[in-house]
Amino acid sequence: MTEKLTKQSIGVGVAGTGFIGPAHIEALRRNGIKVLGLAEATKEKAVEKAAELGIPRAFGSLYKMLADPDIDVVHLATPNYLHHPHTKAALLAGKHVVCEKPLAMNTTESAELVKLSKEKNLVNAVNFNIRMYPLAQQARSMVQNGDLGDLFILQGSYLQDWLLFQTDWNWRLEPDLGGTLRAVGDIGSHWLDLLTFITGLHVEEVYADFKTFHPIRKKPAKPVETYTGKILTPEDY
Ligand SMILES: NC(=O)c1ccc[n+]([C@@H]2O[C@H](COP(=O)([O-])OP(=O)(O)OC[C@H]3O[C@@H](n4cnc5c(N)ncnc54)[C@H](O)[C@@H]3O)[C@@H](O)[C@H]2O)c1
Structure with missing residues (x-):
């Protein structure tokens, strides 16, 4: 999977578009990467935010976005309690993950994700931007x-x-x-x-x-x- 990913071909989806999600979208675009999908807590909010932010595909849940074969990488900018289940689901679906800090709610959860990303040979990065x-x-x-x-x-x-x-x-x-x-x-x-x-x-x-x-x-x-x-x-x- 990783071999085919280039700046031009990579399909990125962002989940959560409150305070920091739009900053991820802007950073991706400044790096020449097109943001293909947006997932929000409801379909209505996803459609509204996708129109506002100029993103072509809107999903009413992260799980629906994971089913899109054109999505290679997901950025998770959702509240903390969702990081572990969302990262795990994304890795199991074969997607690379850039997750906002903290990666999980405790070290048992984060250790599981580190192990899983290694097993799957997928990126599981945490956004320590500072x-x-x-x-x-x-x-x-x-x-x-x-x-x-x-x-x-x-x-x-x-x-x-x-x-x-x-x-x-x-x-x-x-x-x-x-x-x-x-x-x-x-x-x-x-x-x-x-x-x-x-x-x-x-x-x-x-x-x-x-x-x-x-x-x-x-x-x-x-x-x-x-x-x-x-x-x-x-x-x-
Ligand atoms: N790296 C940084 O500098 C930085 C800065 C701020 C926040 N953060 C992190 O980013 C994450 C989000 O923080 P925020 O301040 O943007 O929060 P926020 O409350 O402003 O935004 C959260 C967004 O997630 C959406 N959401 C909620 N449930 C969802 C679901 N099930 N599926 C999809 N979307 C869902 C909400 O509708 C909202 O749009 C947190 O983990 C926080 O720690 C990092």
């Missing part, structure tokens, strides 16, 4: 060249303010949908990946202090996409 930033690339080269000598202490932080207000909400806050690791699995996975990418070191143990800043959060009565900028009104709660 590695590609020039500063990160330079820092890695400096470590590799020995410019920094021995590393004793690594410090970093990842600042985000979208959960600042008591009314900020999306699926990330629901353990069944986002995972129990919460901020560690969400932005923390980027931070951990970046440090291991730059240094070549691996995490062996973790010591952490957790705090819940808002013991009560106000969940909107209907689902909200991430960072859409929509101003919610009292009627939404």
